[in-house]
Amino acid sequence: MQRLLEEAEETALTARYSGKDFTSHRKKCGQDCWMTDIMEGDHFFEEEKYNEAGKLYKKVIEEFHENIWGHLRLAEVLYTKSPEEAIAPLLKASGIVPDYYGSWLRL
Numbered sequence: 001m002q003r004l005l006e007e008a009e010e011t012a013l014t015a016r017y018s019g020k021d022f023t024s025h026r027k028k029c030g031q032d033c034w035m036t037d038i039m040e041g042d043h044f045f046e047e048e049k050y051n052e053a054g055k056l057y058k059k060v061i062e063e064f065h066e067n068i069w070g071h072l073r074l075a076e077v078l079y080t081k082s083p084e085e086a087i088a089p090l091l092k093a094s095g096i097v098p099d100y101y102g103s104w105l106r107l
Contacts, residue, residue: 017043034060038069050077061089068093068100075106 017039025036041056054077060070071093078085087107094103 032063034064034067038073041073050080053077066096068096
């Protein structure tokens with residue numbers, strides 16, 4: 001079991017994206033690729049750089065209003081400050097895709 005855990009940890013370190021990867025993504029996909037913004041935001045979120053993550057999620061929301069992923073991810077960032085602040089983006093996401101259980105579950 002210990003060997004498996006060590007191997008999983010080592011693999012995770014080499015499998016993570018870095019700043020160079022996001023730059024490369026943008027060169028290939030363009031500056032308006034919302035998926036790259038979400039992935040880079042997630043990278044910052046995991047590093048507890050919430051302001052940087054929030055900026056990228058807000059960019060997704062501004063450019064792609066009906067994309068629920070920016071709203072859902074922004075809610076996670078806001079939740080780190082105050083659970084009450086997360087309510088508005090969760091309500092927005094639930095209004096865009098009412099059948100998606102993730103918004104309702106988080107609310």
